[in-house]
Amino acid sequence: MPSHIYDTIIIGAGGMGSAATYHLAKSGADILTLDQFQRGHTHGSSHGDNRIIRFFYDKHFYTELMKTAYDEWRSLEQASGRSLLYISGSVNLGEKGNQYAQTIRRSLDMAGVEYEEWDKLQLRERFPQFNVSGNMDILWQQDTGFLHANKCVSTHLQMAEKLGARIQENTEVTRIDWQVDIPTVYTKENKFRARKIVITAGAWTSYLVRELDLPLTVTKQQVCYYRPTDTESFQPNRFPVFTEVTSESEFMYGMPYFGEKGVKVARHGMGKTILPDSSDRSPDSEYIDHMDKYLMARIPELGKAYHAEVCLYTETPDEDFIIDVHPHCPNILIAAGFSGHGFKFCSLVGRIMCEMVLNGRTAFNISHFRIGRPKPSGGILYRLQKVNN
Numbered sequence: 001m002p003s004h005i006y007d008t009i010i011i012g013a014g015g016m017g018s019a020a021t022y023h024l025a026k027s028g029a030d031i032l033t034l035d036q037f038q039r040g041h042t043h044g045s046s047h048g049d050n051r052i053i054r055f056f057y058d059k060h061f062y063t064e065l066m067k068t069a070y071d072e073w074r075s076l077e078q079a080s081g082r083s084l085l086y087i088s089g090s091v092n093l094g095e096k097g098n099q100y101a102q103t104i105r106r107s108l109d110m111a112g113v114e115y116e117e118w119d120k121l122q123l124r125e126r127f128p129q130f131n132v133s134g135n136m137d138i139l140w141q142q143d144t145g146f147l148h149a150n151k152c153v154s155t156h157l158q159m160a161e162k163l164g165a166r167i168q169e170n171t172e173v174t175r176i177d178w179q180v181d182i183p184t185v186y187t188k189e190n191k192f193r194a195r196k197i198v199i200t201a202g203a204w205t206s207y208l209v210r211e212l213d214l215p216l217t218v219t220k221q222q223v224c225y226y227r228p229t230d231t232e233s234f235q236p237n238r239f240p241v242f243t244e245v246t247s248e249s250e251f252m253y254g255m256p257y258f259g260e261k262g263v264k265v266a267r268h269g270m271g272k273t274i275l276p277d278s279s280d281r282s283p284d285s286e287y288i289d290h291m292d293k294y295l296m297a298r299i300p301e302l303g304k305a306y307h308a309e310v311c312l313y314t315e316t317p318d319e320d321f322i323i324d325v326h327p328h329c330p331n332i333l334i335a336a337g338f339s340g341h342g343f344k345f346c347s348l349v350g351r352i353m354c355e356m357v358l359n360g361r362t363a364f365n366i367s368h369f370r371i372g373r374p375k376p377s378g379g380i381l382y383r384l385q386k387v388n389n
């Protein structure tokens, strides 16, 4: 049995694990963070240049939580001296009277977050890149933007290391023995003990807590990149984050030109179920054609995709996160099931995990993220389909 007992072992150093590592390191705890891959890897869910950060949600509790998440990202920028958060504003497009626009308006109103309703002329004046006809709901929200995802993860990890956290890469956890006072984490070559274990293992979470049979489904997601001829008019100061609920109930989203890759556009969800270690990592040509066709009508200047990538969602049936204590072991905490919209919350989830480790509870409202919540009725895509049917 190893003699050293860490305060906390964190399994998984992606978006959530890196943030938890940072917050726990800030508290002065003795931490070990383990990841099966090297930092910056592209096998999980947190790689790439950008992830949308936004207040607008059809569920009000997310909008409320975002207030602290934004603050935490800004604190990290300040502490590290790095730019991580880029604000471009956003437009939400959808058919007049669509259910999604109604619910996000309600959430924003309840949270006191300002937004504007535009007509087609206002959109054309401000963002002539969009080609909009017919009767549409157009909602502008000025605080939306994107996070430099890779840099957020590496910043959390580097800042944590400076504070004394030990981060061990290329180390897969094969098993957790939690039926003892001090849980033990087994890797192929070693075992480590800690008073608390935080599991932030993304798509691999179910393998580590098989006994819980968590309702997690891993899906293949794809994103397309575009390089318009006039790159200037797609920079974050000239082009917004956008989302659209199409008449086919698809949820499209896109971001301004950023980094090497250009303008990123994708369809949220609807990916096929795969295993996290599946070799099916090539983009599908039908998907790319579908996105090109959508953009030909909506933002013709973008042209055709020149590059596409695959990433994983770990989805719960209601698309709400799982943030909870292991039901049979108070020393194990789980944060998983971020259902394709978790990155913006990493800064907050890190803080919540830290509070739960140190105090056994958090002041934030995470009641919707309990493991044993009643069987949910489905996420946004399900709800959109219901509205349309």
Ligand SMILES: Cc1cc2nc3c(=O)[nH]c(=O)nc-3n(C[C@H](O)[C@H](O)[C@H](O)COP(=O)(O)OP(=O)(O)OC[C@H]3O[C@@H](n4cnc5c(N)ncnc54)[C@H](O)[C@@H]3O)c2cc1C
Pocket: 011, 012, 013, 014, 015, 016, 017, 034, 035, 036, 037, 043, 044, 045, 046, 047, 050, 051, 052, 053, 171, 172, 173, 174, 200, 201, 202, 203, 204, 205, 208, 221, 222, 223, 266, 310, 311, 312, 313, 335, 336, 337, 338, 339, 340, 341, 342, 343, 344, 345
């Ligand atoms: C295409 C795409 C677009 C997205 N867009 C957005 C967006 O615009 N806005 C937004 O907010 N969110 C977005 N998301 C969602 C967001 O990126 C994820 O919710 C978030 O990154 C999940 O982070 P995670 O830490 O749970 O998982 P990961 O980042 O995958 O981290 C899990 C880590 O655990 C490690 N691990 C797993 N098992 C073990 C083990 N046994 N031993 C050691 N290490 C282990 C893995 O190697 C990995 O590094 C998007 C996701 C995708 C795929």
